Amino acid sequence: MSLTRAERTIIVSMWSKISTQTDVIGTETLERLFSCYPQAKTYFPHFDLHTGSAQLRAHGSKVVAAVGDAVKSIDNVASALSKLSELHAYVLRVDPVNFKFLSHCLLVTLASHFPADFTADAHAAWDKFLSIVSGVLTEKYR
Amino acid sequence: MLSAEEKAAVTTLFGKVKVDEVGGEALGRLLVVYPWTQRFFESFGDLSTADAVFGNPKVKAHGKKVLDSFCEGLKQLDDLKGAFASLSELHCDKLHVDPENFKLLGNVLVVVLARRFGSEFTPELQANFQKVVTGVANALAHRYH
Numbered sequence: 296m297s298l299t300r301a302e303r304t305i306i307v308s309m310w311s312k313i314s315t316q317t318d319v320i321g322t323e324t325l326e327r328l329f330s331c332y333p334q335a336k337t338y339f340p341h342f343d344l345h346t347g348s349a350q351l352r353a354h355g356s357k358v359v360a361a362v363g364d365a366v367k368s369i370d371n372v373a374s375a376l377s378k379l380s381e382l383h384a385y386v387l388r389v390d391p392v393n394f395k396f397l398s399h400c401l402l403v404t405l406a407s408h409f410p411a412d413f414t415a416d417a418h419a420a421w422d423k424f425l426s427i428v429s430g431v432l433t434e435k436y437r
Numbered sequence: 438m439l440s441a442e443e444k445a446a447v448t449t450l451f452g453k454v455k456v457d458e459v460g461g462e463a464l465g466r467l468l469v470v471y472p473w474t475q476r477f478f479e480s481f482g483d484l485s486t487a488d489a490v491f492g493n494p495k496v497k498a499h500g501k502k503v504l505d506s507f508c509e510g511l512k513q514l515d516d517l518k519g520a521f522a523s524l525s526e527l528h529c530d531k532l533h534v535d536p537e538n539f540k541l542l543g544n545v546l547v548v549v550l551a552r553r554f555g556s557e558f559t560p561e562l563q564a565n566f567q568k569v570v571t572g573v574a575n576a577l578a579h580r581y582h
Contacts (some may be wrong), residue, residue, distance in 0.1 A: 323560070325562075326560040327560040327563055329560075330560040330561055330563065330564040331560070331563055331564045331567045334566075399544055399547075402550040403548055403558075403563060404545060404549055404551075406548045406549075406551040407551040407552065407554075407555050407556065407558055408553035408555070409552070410552045413552055414486045414487070414488050415465060415466045415469040415470065415490070415491065416469065416507060417470070418466055418470050418548065419469050419470040419487075422470050
């Protein structure tokens with residue numbers, strides 16, 4: 296599965312808006328993840344996950360920044376996320392189902408913040424892109 | 438599944454939904470984002486682009502039908518399996534729809550609600566809706582054999 300030129304254009308252009316709000320988008324995505332899929336909290340026993348938590352905000356920013364790294368190297372996501380891929384495979388070992396949950400919550404957050412930009416084609420492009428990112432992050436699992 | 442308060446929150450938000458539009462948008466997005474779902478709609482005509490899908494009157498009509506059914510289900514949150522029993526049999530025996538598709542549509546519906554309600558569609562409200570769409574998807578799959 297690889298992105299068409301049109302899909303890449305959509306993602307890069309939406310990213311320019313997202314990148315001005317990585318804190319907000321990141322925090323909200325994680326809040327949605329932990330509200331809707333409480334099993335994801337099992338990976339963060341050491342975190343304060345309450346609304347307003349500094350850890351939640353910092354981690355949300357980190358996650359969205361990594362998505363941004365993938366966008367900036369959209370032609371070679373595997374190389375941009377190679378270190379993160381190793382981290383998830385050997386250290387974090389997050390069950391792959393959680394990438395689907397996180398991707399869905401990011402889509403919901405984007406739809407909520409960018410209703411006009413999040414057309415059906417944008418929805419398709421982002422769903423596909425996040426699916427590629429998730430694939431890269433789990434490709435060294437075994 | 439949901440407390441009385443959570444049910445009220447879901448029903449209140451859904452009461453503001455433009456059923457005519459949201460059904461068509463959800464079904465349309467399903468067909469665009471997950472194009473393999475078009476396999477169930479070969480009689481609908483042109484679904485080749487997003488414009489074709491959203492301009493297609495059969496997509497709008499069927500989307501409304503699906504959402505009307507979902508609305509009926511919302512009135513029976515305590516017995517979704519009962520509420521969707523005959524639809525479950527229909528989807529298995531006549532329509533031959535893989536229940537995985539109910540999950541896909543449920544999540545697309547959640548995205549559509551987020552787009553239309555913005556910040557009003559809080560993480561907590563989303564969590565309640567996720568439970569509802571999961572409940573409906575399970576109810577529709579319940580009679581499969």
